Amino acid sequence: SGCNSESRGALVVLEGLDRSGKTSQSSRLLTYLEGLGHSVELWRFPDRSTNVGQMISSYLSNKSQLDDHTIHLLFSANRWEKRSLMETKLKTGTTLIVDRYSYSGVAFSSAKGLGDEWCKAPEIGLLAPDLVLYLDIQPEKAAERGGYGGEKYEQLEFQRKVAQCYQVLHDASWMIVDACRPIEDIEKQLQELVLECVMACQKGKPLANLWS
Numbered sequence: 702s703g704c705n706s707e708s709r710g711a712l713v714v715l716e717g718l719d720r721s722g723k724t725s726q727s728s729r730l731l732t733y734l735e736g737l738g739h740s741v742e743l744w745r746f747p748d749r750s751t752n753v754g755q756m757i758s759s760y761l762s763n764k765s766q767l768d769d770h771t772i773h774l775l776f777s778a779n780r781w782e783k784r785s786l787m788e789t790k791l792k793t794g795t796t797l798i799v800d801r802y803s804y805s806g807v808a809f810s811s812a813k814g815l816g817d818e819w820c821k822a823p824e825i826g827l828l829a830p831d832l833v834l835y836l837d838i839q840p841e842k843a844a845e846r847g848g849y850g851g852e853k854y855e856q857l858e859f860q861r862k863v864a865q866c867y868q869v870l871h872d873a874s875w876m877i878v879d880a881c882r883p884i885e886d887i888e889k890q891l892q893e894l895v896l897e898c899v900m901a902c903q904k905g906k907p908l909a910n911l912w913s
């Protein structure tokens with residue numbers, strides 16, 4: 702199934718509101734690609750394992766307070782500190798399934814009122830995803846699924862704003878997936894989209910930088 706070590710891996714990002722199913726679909730994709738014999742890893746942002754990630758985690762669990770601009774830049778720094786490893790993995794043929802990325806960064810901060818362009822600026826030069834899978838769900842429907850934890854941002858009113866902010870971020874790399882269908886149907890659709898993307902990257906689709 703094309704495990705040619707000369708070819709690069711794909712950068713696949715899952716985005717969507719809280720409770721849209723990103724995390725469970727990400728792990729299903731991992732299992733699927735592993736099953737086909739691909740080299741693949743599951744990543745997520747924020748990556749709470751680093752020093753910066755711990756500051757973010759403390760902020761999200763309301764243990765510390767930070768100015769909106771400051772936390773925005775920390776989220777971005779948390780991606781920058783992983784950029785070179787990300788590039789190495791991709792260039793050596795590993796596909797990365799990434800649960801949240803720069804789009805979460807821009808959508809959540811602009812939902813607080815920070816300007817779009819200001820929010821995008823620190824993301825310039827990070828690797829551009831080959832495919833963004835947006836799990837589309839109405840904020841009210843997501844809230845009905847229950848299980849909002851106690852973290853910052855996990856409130857219906859704020860999620861409504863985030864949903865609006867995601868809307869303006871769509872580009873050619875996005876696929877909007879209806880996240881209200883049965884979980885297996887979504888899984889199947891994602892498998893097809895990701896496989897096609899992985900093939901395109903194997904065939905030499907160039908790696909690009911944000912925002913392109």
Ligand code: 2DT
Nearest residue numbers: 746747776801802805806809810854
């Ligand atoms: P989870 O770990 O449950 O996905 O929640 N966020 C995330 C931002 O505000 N900016 C970012 O750059 C990223 C990656 C989304 C993490 C929360 O942090 C928000 C939900």
